[in-house]
Amino acid sequence: MVDRANRPSALSAPSAAVPGAEVDVTDARVTARLPSGESVEVLLYGASVISWKSNEGKTENLWLSEKAALDGSKPVRGGIPVVFPVFGPPPKSGHPTSSLPQHGFARNQRWEFLGKSTSEDALDSSSVKLDFGLYSANLTEDARKAWPYDFGLVYSVTLAKDSLQTVMNVRNEGKESFEFQMLLHTYLRVKDISKVAVNGLMGVQYVDKVLNASTHTESNKSVTITGEVDRVYGDIPQDTTTVVEDSKPRFDIVRDNLSDTVVWNPWTEKAKAMGDFAPDSGFKEMLCVEVGAVKGWQKLEEGDTFEGGQLIKSLL
Template sequence: MDRPNRPSALSPSTLGPQPSVHAEQGRVIASLPTGDSVEILLYGATVTSWKSNGRQNLWLSSAAKLDGSKAVRGGIPVVFPVFGPPPKGHATSALPQHGFARTSHWEYLGSSSSESGALAKGGDDSIKLDFGLSAAQISDEARKAWGYDFALVYTVTLGKDRLQTMLNVQNKGDKTFDFQMLLHTYFQVKDISKTTVNGLGSQPYVDKVLNATTHTQTTPSLSITGEVDRVYAQIRQDTTSIVEDGKPSIDVVRDNLDDTVVWNPWIEKANGLGDFEPKDGYKNMICIEVGAVDGWQKLEPGETFEGGQIVKSNL
């Protein structure tokens, strides 16, 4: 698919250490001289690994399907054009849960690097990777279920101790369409019983565990003591933080997105998910998912929407 401002190929530099990028077996792997790295599966454009300071920041099920047969359980799946089960009577109603982006094969559009002077010898200190998906690339079944002309450009930028993921949605056709989008990020934690989520206090949320009823969080921090499946909409603060054993570990900063989903399946739900392994893996993960899922985003012909996140490791 076409991409405006496609980055030129990286040119050799003698100024200092450079990022490494290579594609192999349906995935793209990038690393920085600092040791930070990221891996993206072309199936779903799913980020399956993000490492900084020798730590794996993302949780990936040991039973996750990485062969393109099923959406990946873990990492950062891309949800589009509908979040959750599609509502009856809506244009997305014939689509599967969470839409088709996470189960489509994306195109790798290329990479570019940038230098901001953070590295001592002038080496590049970030690498940007672009992936594309258009109406022509999705399955016949998905195109029949949702027949709009669209293009997605998903940009993954790796920096020292940070990862930015941005989804650009373009309406290429002559019909207006509605959509939802979400970045379903699974973060790895050492012990969920010692983990809290900050930045959601005093916020209303829809609790899917309690029959989608609306509540307001009255505590500054959210502790995970059972199954959690909450949709926080129109959040006032830009940053949601994961705190482990009293120490901030991950900051999630929303960019042009107002909503955040917090999810942990706990014991019973984890046991019921065939691709969730180990079954006690809920003790070592928490999903903080930024998106536009409260209602629908309307995109007129020729219009573009872009939103995403910057996640920062504090460890």
């Protein structure tokens, strides 16, 4: 058994879903819809969430590039890609992840749909949980060669009326220990980035990748976006980060057993430089707030398990 520190507490969301929730499974994606209209779509390629609609299905909460590849040819630009077992460019040499591509392999492997669970809580609030699996035996030959560890990933996506919960379970199924990083690369949809702020990071130390990976301490109660932003906030003491738009709370992002958050917006020049980012002005309507364990490495011994995730609440 693992130490309790490796396991998250229960998040304050319904645990599954009401009878009547519809789940449609095709060769490429899984779509779930609640009786009240809320929905989520998950590609089997990368287990990438590409749509989450709340407010009876009227409000899309995730930004997806108009040029996002949804055919399994490359990682998805937008939605919620899964980053594992390394965040960003891997160490240049001397680390087991050094031969992997940026952000690892989980977002460009085909996952297995493990099934759904549905139930109803006492308050008559429905939800549906979808489970996806990726295992070392199912990796492409190149990925297996680059990272030859025996592991199992189970990714759970739970849709409720006003929230989406995404949780990753990592298990070491081999005899050799391994280190990893993980991140949920969430692209939130906003109406106007100039009216958006992120609260809950004041006093937190961060690495600013725009400023040569220099280290700073956040001095602002509200972090606004006025140019390219690429910051890794580490060891955040409180669990909730709030995205505010036009002075009103828009999203609460509740981390569970994950201590880090990346805030990213490519702004004008970088957006134009990315071939799969469209439209060029799309940076005005998105903000990445990405929960993860990316400051240093998580280590799992034989048979150990790590679990961490997020609960995103739509506050409209």
